[in-house]
Amino acid sequence: MKTRATLILLALFLSFNVGFAQQDEECIINLTLMNDFVKNKKYDEAYEPFMKLRESCPKFHSAIYSYGERILKDKIEKTTGTEQVNFINDLMKLWDEGLANFPDKYTAGGILQDKAMLKYDYKEALGYGNKQVYDTFDELYKKAPESFTNPKGLYIYFSTIVDMYDAKEVEVQDVFNKYDDVIDKIGQEIDNYTQKLNPIIQKEEAGETLDARTAQYKKQYESYLENYDKISGSIDTKLGILANCEVLVPLYKRDFDKYRNDSVWLKRAVNRMFNKECTDDPLYVELVKAYDESSPSADTKYFVYNLLMSQGKEKEARPYLDQSYDLETNPLKKSQLAMRFGKSLRKQGNFGAARNYFQKSLELNPSNGRAHAEIAQMYAASANNCGDDQFSKRAVFWLAAAEARKAGKVDGTIRSYAEKLAASYEGSAPTRSEIFEKGNGGEVIKIGCWIGLSVTVPKI
Known part of the structure; x- marks a missing residue:
């Protein structure tokens, strides 16, 4: 049957290509062999025809790279030492070849992410320390942030810099900066999948029955959102005691004069002071005022509202809550603000306004x-x-x-x-x-x- 299938493939190829060469025939035969072996999970047998395809006809079919990835991953799992490292490096080389020969099937950012995850998974075999692991993810973050979507990868990226801080390789401010970067990135991905999920939820709420494909998309989107939610909690846990008032207040006092007009720095400082309940310190008042002066926004008005509420100025505070909500134009961010306001009002016992x-x-x-x-x-x-x-x-x-x-x-x-x-x-x-x-x-x-x-x- 395999011989017959190969002959049929050859006949079809010949009918469209008069200039058919001996090399093309060998490519078809090796492609057929590789395909059969991989589908039956006989990766060792698939290795030889795969390597022949890769060397002799690298542009023949994209399966050379998708199936080749499976073959090399099997080799990596079964080997150790230098042999394993060679297969690891060869898999990364294969991804580069796939991008060069089939640019419509691969992206540079996607390959950077795959390489970063591979290097992390086999960091001991490669002899990588925290700095080398961090640098691989940092390269991905800086060169192709749009491709950095793996929840586990985002956690590794942040977790590794905390380990570097514990080893006295970076300062605490570097950890805080990276925390903000990663949390912002997770927020972007949550917004992305939420926007995809909402129309499906609205269909269900309207009583529509989802077709199989849409139901599968819903499951996929919910899975990503659940993973990002878990990762966010894990990142907060990893940050641990580093972000407490005893650390934050002196750090921000030291840098306040330098960054008093930097809205990004002020936003992050105010957010962290607020979330860690360091709002009783006089520095928090200075940070909020500077943030509102440098870049009035929905965020700044909300922090002014909380500041006034903490001072018992409820009547003076309420307009800032409304201003904050009105200033926000992004629907998902506005939804998040509404949640924040609702929780604040609920804590005050104002259930009607909170609802x-x-x-x-x-x-x-x-x-x-x-x-x-x-x-x-x-x-x-x-x-x-x-x-x-x-x-x-x-x-x-x-x-x-x-x-x-x-x-x-x-x-x-x-x-x-x-x-x-x-x-x-x-x-x-x-x-x-x-x-x-x-x-x-x-x-x-x-x-x-x-x-x-x-x-x-x-x-x-």
Whole structure:
């Protein structure tokens, strides 16, 4: 059968190419052999025809490089020492050859990312230290940031510079700068996949059935978002105690005069001081004022708002919150701002205003399940205050559970958490026996106070 298939391929090739040469025949035969061996995972047998193709007819077919990658990776896994290093270097050489011969199939940035990951995976065999590992990812970040999309790679990039700091090879400011770079990059990728996911979520919310291809895209986008979310948490953990007030305050005091007009430096300093709750230090006030003066924006107005709130100037602070929201034009960033405002108002106990901002966040980013989860938690926290009797108070938990279910439906990154939250709330709602005793199955209960909604008692 293999001979027959080869003859058919030869006949087809001859019919389109009168000048068919002996070399072309050998290329077809080797391509067929390589294809058969790789599909049957006989990589050792595939190596010889692969190498012949690579040397004699490198432009013959892109499979030389896609299948060759599998063949060489198998060799790398099975070998050690110098032999393994030679195969590692040969795989990197193969990627370069693939780019040169099939530029429509490869990108320089993609190859840089593949090389960086390969060098990290085999850093011990290659004899690489932290600096060499870091430099490979740094080259990718500087030369082709658009191709630096691997969540694991982004974590390695940051983690390695922390290890370099521990070894006294870099200063703490270098770590903070790289943290900001990587977090910004992760934010860009999250925005990218969120924008792709939102239209799919909107289709589902409208009751449309997703076709197989769209459902697969949804799964892929949610997977990337979940991985980026995990990596963000891991990066914060890796940063650890380095970013605390005892380190940040003297560092920023030292550099403030030098960077007082640098909006990027000020933004990062204010953000870190705010996130690490170093806002009681007088330096924070100076940083916020300088940031707002140098580059008024949605961010600066929000920090001024928080600053005034911390000083007890609530009436003076509120306009800055509205200014911040109005100044932002990017829908996803505006959604994030709305979430930030909602959380701030929730902490103040202003649940009604907080829900408005969480709902605004959802209008701008329908796949933001965290907004639904925040609303669910506020409903649950208000159960004792928003019912007329014990039954209606506990009925509030049905609203909370329904909102938590929405969170898991639209946002795969928190689906497990949302389902547990919903189950917990359902466990606090009236039981079937209580509904039976009350005899109100199917009735609509109005929930008062700030919630202002109705809930239907389940029929039993």
